[in-house]
Amino acid sequence: MTTSRDNSETALKVIVVGGGIIGLATAAELSERGYAVALFEQGRIHEATSGNSHRIIHGGLRYLQQFQIGRVLRSLEAKHLAASQYPEEIVPLPCYLPVTGRGLQRGAILGVAGALYGMLSTLAGYPTEWSAIRSNEVVRELSPYFSHLPYRKAFQWHDARLKDPSALAKKLRDRVIAGGGEVKEGVRVEEVAPASEPSARSQWVRTTAGEFFADAVVLALGPQHGTVRLSPKRKEGRPQMWAKAFNLVLREELVRDVGVGIPTARGAALFCAPRSSGHDGPCSAVGTWYVPVPDQTVELVVTEEEQGKALREVSESLALPEPLSSDLVCGVEVGLLPAKGVRDGEPELMASEEIRAHDGVWSILSTKYTVFPVIAREIADAVGQYLSSER
Numbered sequence: 445m446t447t448s449r450d451n452s453e454t455a456l457k458v459i460v461v462g463g464g465i466i467g468l469a470t471a472a473e474l475s476e477r478g479y480a481v482a483l484f485e486q487g488r489i490h491e492a493t494s495g496n497s498h499r500i501i502h503g504g505l506r507y508l509q510q511f512q513i514g515r516v517l518r519s520l521e522a523k524h525l526a527a528s529q530y531p532e533e534i535v536p537l538p539c540y541l542p543v544t545g546r547g548l549q550r551g552a553i554l555g556v557a558g559a560l561y562g563m564l565s566t567l568a569g570y571p572t573e574w575s576a577i578r579s580n581e582v583v584r585e586l587s588p589y590f591s592h593l594p595y596r597k598a599f600q601w602h603d604a605r606l607k608d609p610s611a612l613a614k615k616l617r618d619r620v621i622a623g624g625g626e627v628k629e630g631v632r633v634e635e636v637a638p639a640s641e642p643s644a645r646s647q648w649v650r651t652t653a654g655e656f657f658a659d660a661v662v663l664a665l666g667p668q669h670g671t672v673r674l675s676p677k678r679k680e681g682r683p684q685m686w687a688k689a690f691n692l693v694l695r696e697e698l699v700r701d702v703g704v705g706i707p708t709a710r711g712a713a714l715f716c717a718p719r720s721s722g723h724d725g726p727c728s729a730v731g732t733w734y735v736p737v738p739d740q741t742v743e744l745v746v747t748e749e750e751q752g753k754a755l756r757e758v759s760e761s762l763a764l765p766e767p768l769s770s771d772l773v774c775g776v777e778v779g780l781l782p783a784k785g786v787r788d789g790e791p792e793l794m795a796s797e798e799i800r801a802h803d804g805v806w807s808i809l810s811t812k813y814t815v816f817p818v819i820a821r822e823i824a825d826a827v828g829q830y831l832s833s834e835r
């Protein structure tokens with residue numbers, strides 16, 4: 445790797461491809477561990493999927509629905525790690541979900557799930573996660589938009605939210621640079637192959653800014669997963685299909701410092717969360733809607749028809765006397781997420797990330813923002829182990 449200022453000619457060199465949350469966090473972790481890291485991002489850092497997420501750092505309570513205990517514990521760990529590393533950017537978020545009495549949204553089921561979640565968090569050594577069933581008045585009083593919600597009770601728990609995505613991205617970039625690494629924007633990586641020089645164990649990396657060598661390469665390409673040419677051809681575990689995921693940002697302060705799940709007729713819950721006030725004043729984001737798409741080359745556009753349908757669903761779910769007007773929409777956050785297939789017209793999202801390692805090249809297909817500190821640590825451990833075993 446021909447970095448302009450190799451902090452040490454002897455430091456083992458790692459190239460990280462992709463400046464979303466996963467690539468940035470991994471590069472920061474590696475840089476702090478003393479590797480000479482270069483991160484290549486084809487556009488601007490944290491502006492693709494990661495810049496369009498709903499910004500909820502899930503503690504994993506929702507995974508109890510499928511009894512995925514491992515996933516609950518992983519999310520709990522990620523939530524606590526992220527909040528302790530970045531207390532200014534990741535803040536607690538009290539959340540409410542009106543109890544509809546249907547399916548898993550029954551008071552008794554939510555109560556048991558809450559108690560189990562509290563127990564798991566305590567047993568795992570985290571501060572106990574408290575939840576409660578409360579009167580739905582607490583939600584109705586949050587805003588006139590919630591005042592027509594017909595339900596009697598609401599379930600309360602705590603997640604966290606990413607308050608300032610660009611501040612978090614800057615902190616991660618600063619961590620890479622403080623460790624002696626570099627972050628290059630506007631550089632696309634096209635091919636990675638084993639190199640015979642400078643050492644038989646090196647990787648050769650072809651980019652739009654020239655050719656580089658590294659001891660290890662980490663691919664964190666988000667929805668561009670599988671598009672960098674790998675030689676010899678390696679199986680990448682590509683998802684069956686993709687889902688276009690989007691949130692609408694509304695020019696209204698539906699919620700200030702809490703999150704509210706809005707139960708829908710199709711049995712899902714749309715989530716309403718605060719957005720920091722821009723020049724338009726306080727906003728709220730509601731979502732997430734998912735539309736199945738066959739591959740990753742689709743244009744990321746949310747049509748007026750899709751927005752209209754989404755607004756109708758929110759209005760109906762809130763039992764509003766007048767439907768929400770499209771004039772309220774001041775932004776759309778959209779990205780692609782890996783999916784397993786389609787059920788009843790809805791994409792079935794991939795449950796958890798896939799990490800593949802092949803002789804010095806790691807490839808991460810991520811599914812959640814939340815788990816970034818845990819993935820970064822795991823990849824840094826694996827890269828460290830690989831590099832020390834090679835030499």
Ligand SMILES: Cc1cc2nc3c(=O)[nH]c(=O)nc-3n(C[C@H](O)[C@H](O)[C@H](O)COP(=O)(O)OP(=O)(O)OC[C@H]3O[C@@H](n4cnc5c(N)ncnc54)[C@H](O)[C@@H]3O)c2cc1C
Pocket residue numbers: 461462463464465466467484485486487488489490491492493494495496497498499500501502631632633634664665666667668671672689690691731732777778779780781809810811812813814815
């Ligand atoms: C609408 C929406 C709501 C969501 N809400 C939540 C939520 O509330 N909580 C949660 O935990 N998760 C949420 N997610 C999921 C989460 O946003 C993603 O899982 C996560 O951001 C993916 O991060 P990433 O770093 O893997 O990918 P990305 O952020 O897409 O980053 C990949 C980067 O790689 C770059 N790249 C790709 N190919 C190359 C190349 N060849 N050379 C150089 N650079 C390249 C891209 O330009 C991009 O910047 C949501 C997603 C969406 C779309």
